[in-house]
Amino acid sequence: MATLVAAELRSLMPTPKRTARRHLPGFGLTLGYTMVYLSLLVLIPLSAVFIRSFGLGWGHFWDVVTAPRVMASLRLSFGASLLAALINVVFGLIVAWVLVRYAFPFKRLIDAMVDLPFALPTAVAGIALTALYAPNGWLGIWLKSWGIQVAFTPLGIVVALTFIGLPFVVRTLQPVLEDLDKEVEQAAATLGASAAQAFARVILPALWPALLTGFALSFARAVGEYGSVIFIAGNMPMKSEIAPLLIVTKLEQYDFAGATAIAVIMLVFSFAIMLGINALQHWALSRHGGR
Amino acid sequence: MAAAETHHPAGLAEPGRLLLIAVALTFLGLFLVLPLLAVFVQALAKGISAYWAAVSNPIAWAAVKLTLAVAAIAVPFNLVFGVAAAWAIAKFEFRGKSTLITLIDLPFAVSPVIAGLIFILLFGAHGWFGGFLRLHHIRVVFAVPGIVLATIFVTFPFIARELIPVMQAQGKDDEETALSLGATGWQTFWRVTLPNIRWGLMYGVLLCNARAMGEFGAVSVVSGHIRGMTNTMPLQVEILYNEYNYAAAFAVASLLALLALLTLAGKSFMEWRQPELRHATRQTRDRTRRENT
Numbered sequence: 001m002a003t004l005v006a007a008e009l010r011s012l013m014p015t016p017k018r019t020a021r022r023h024l025p026g027f028g029l030t031l032g033y034t035m036v037y038l039s040l041l042v043l044i045p046l047s048a049v050f051i052r053s054f055g056l057g058w059g060h061f062w063d064v065v066t067a068p069r070v071m072a073s074l075r076l077s078f079g080a081s082l083l084a085a086l087i088n089v090v091f092g093l094i095v096a097w098v099l100v101r102y103a104f105p106f107k108r109l110i111d112a113m114v115d116l117p118f119a120l121p122t123a124v125a126g127i128a129l130t131a132l133y134a135p136n137g138w139l140g141i142w143l144k145s146w147g148i149q150v151a152f153t154p155l156g157i158v159v160a161l162t163f164i165g166l167p168f169v170v171r172t173l174q175p176v177l178e179d180l181d182k183e184v185e186q187a188a189a190t191l192g193a194s195a196a197q198a199f200a201r202v203i204l205p206a207l208w209p210a211l212l213t214g215f216a217l218s219f220a221r222a223v224g225e226y227g228s229v230i231f232i233a234g235n236m237p238m239k240s241e242i243a244p245l246l247i248v249t250k251l252e253q254y255d256f257a258g259a260t261a262i263a264v265i266m267l268v269f270s271f272a273i274m275l276g277i278n279a280l281q282h283w284a285l286s287r288h289g290g291r
Numbered sequence: 292m293a294a295a296e297t298h299h300p301a302g303l304a305e306p307g308r309l310l311l312i313a314v315a316l317t318f319l320g321l322f323l324v325l326p327l328l329a330v331f332v333q334a335l336a337k338g339i340s341a342y343w344a345a346v347s348n349p350i351a352w353a354a355v356k357l358t359l360a361v362a363a364i365a366v367p368f369n370l371v372f373g374v375a376a377a378w379a380i381a382k383f384e385f386r387g388k389s390t391l392i393t394l395i396d397l398p399f400a401v402s403p404v405i406a407g408l409i410f411i412l413l414f415g416a417h418g419w420f421g422g423f424l425r426l427h428h429i430r431v432v433f434a435v436p437g438i439v440l441a442t443i444f445v446t447f448p449f450i451a452r453e454l455i456p457v458m459q460a461q462g463k464d465d466e467e468t469a470l471s472l473g474a475t476g477w478q479t480f481w482r483v484t485l486p487n488i489r490w491g492l493m494y495g496v497l498l499c500n501a502r503a504m505g506e507f508g509a510v511s512v513v514s515g516h517i518r519g520m521t522n523t524m525p526l527q528v529e530i531l532y533n534e535y536n537y538a539a540a541f542a543v544a545s546l547l548a549l550l551a552l553l554t555l556a557g558k559s560f561m562e563w564r565q566p567e568l569r570h571a572t573r574q575t576r577d578r579t580r581r582e583n584t
Contacts, residue, residue: 024382024463024467025470025476026378026476026480027383027385029375030378031383031385033375034372034375034376034380037375038391038394038395041440041443041444042447043394043397045409046397046401048412048418048419049408049412052412091314091318094315095318097311097315098311098312098316099315102308102312104312104316108559110319112555112556112558112559113319113323113555114323115555115558116323116327116551116555117323118498118501119501119551119554119558120326120327120505120548121505121506121507121524121525121528121547122403122507122508122525123505123507123528123529123547124330124505124528124544124547124548125326127330127528127532127540127541127544128326128327128329128330128544131333131537131541132325132326138325139321139325162322163322166322166323175569195307223402224401224404224405225402225508226404226507226508227403227507227508227511227525231529244402244403244404244405244508245404247402247404247408248511248512251408251411251512254417256417259408260408260412263404263405266405267405270400270402271397271400274393274396274400
């Protein structure tokens with residue numbers, strides 16, 4: 001009955017909302033400006049890399065990319081990034097869990113500090129980590145007594161990439177952990193599940209999409225990272241030379257074709273990860289049932 | 292939040308909890324606190340006067356000025372873009388919206404080194420526009436314009452991706468009311484929209500500025516490293532470091548570290564005033580997807 005009356009009233013009244021909505025101005029201007037600015041500063045410059053690499057021809061492109069030094073740098077970049085992202089998934093989960101669930105002194109300060117790798121310029125991070133892990137540094141001296149050298153080895157690269165990627169995992173997990181329904185865990189505990197069982201059966205499944213997203217974000221950032229790595233890496237060709245550094249080296253030798261070819265490989269890979277992350281978030285959202 | 296801390300679901304016992312806290316704090320201490328501490332300790336390793344000499348050196352000052360100038364150009368450019376993009380995306384429905392958001396995020400997926408490379412390919416001596424620029428005696432690469440372009444590229448998404456969710460959350464009722472009361476489009480924007488989004492705006496500007504001042508890889512590729520001319524602060528840090536002038540390198544680095552700490556403080560303050568800023572970027576995609584489906 002009430003709905004009938006409402007419908008009748010609505011049909012009698014003019015619809016001011018609709019006319020006003022049509023008048024909200026600026027759509028053409030703002031979308032046009034957005035498209036022009038995006039094209040001029042991002043899309044056209046980025047397309048230059050691809051168009052330049054087409055100019056190389058497939059044979060030349062293949063020769064550049066499969067050169068042993070290039071392959072070694074790509075392997076190192078992807079391998080070290082993978083390792084760093086895995087370290088971040090494990091410790092990022094612990095950090096996020098502790099920050100969301102437990103109370104301890106200076107928690108807010110520590111929470112704010114997690115963003116330090118976003119805020120600290122990469123060159124500063126690079127020289128600071130090198131100072132720490134150099135054979136005479138605060139940590140290096142101690143590690144040396146164990147026979148471990150970090151700075152100027154691939155291990156140093158992993159350390160720098162772990163630093164750079166940490167906030168991605170923590171910040172992706174935190175909101176999901178905050179939303180996690182504690183009643184489900186309590187129910188699991190009431191039904192006799194141990195803490196480990198509750199974690200493996202109840203918490204972890206809910207965290208999968210966020211964990212994977214954090215992993216992918218951290219990995220993608222690490223693959224392209226330059227500033228924090230070059231100081232600590234040692235930069236020995238075939239051993240500790242990352243792909244972005246090899247691009248810079250080739251540019252300095254006016255080898256534009258070589259630099260462009262490596263860039264194309266890295267860009268294709270980065271875009272693939274980005275689309276993967278989008279798909280992951282889509283999956284996470286559909287699992288949340290449109291919440 | 293308080294309730295979350297008082298009862299412990301899944302009943303992880305006290306020792307387990309303490310162990311997890313200890314692991315987390317040790318990890319953060321090793322990876323975050325120690326490097327930060329190292330910057331300041333190394334900067335002051337040769338005493339206050341050496342620190343002051345390194346910081347007040349004319350070449351260091353030139354780097355500080357260039358860094359400030361580049362950020363002063365790049366941030367407003369991305370601010371205007373961010374507002375325009377957020378207005379179009381948050382207030383209107385159109386096809387391809389989520390593609391547009393993905394494209395705006397694109398620079399985050401690009402290595403800083405490649406961000407520099409693309410401008411060399413466009414404006415370098417052998418680039419698409421290289422001949423034209425040489426003919427007209429315009430320098431882009433290995434000069435300040437190149438540094439600005441590379442900085443705009445790497446900081447491109449920051450303000451837009453903070454503003455889009457804020458504007459989406461505001462809806463458009465306020466603007467429609469203002470318009471129906473006879474305000475013009477610009478009046479509505481300045482008097483209604485801008486006050487509504489001011490926190491999101493400042494938040495985006497803060498993050499954009501931190502990255503603009505700290506960018507290393509992209510700027511390094513296009514700068515040409517001309518001392519006192521095209522050296523920003525991060526590049527100056529590298530040069531001093533490679534000359535084994537560690538105390539001076541860390542002295543300049545300490546200024547950048549202070550900037551980072553100020554950024555974090557400002558960020559925390561804004562999140563405390565406006566808690567919804569915290570997870571703003573995550574909401575953009577969610578909301579856009581939900582509208583599309």
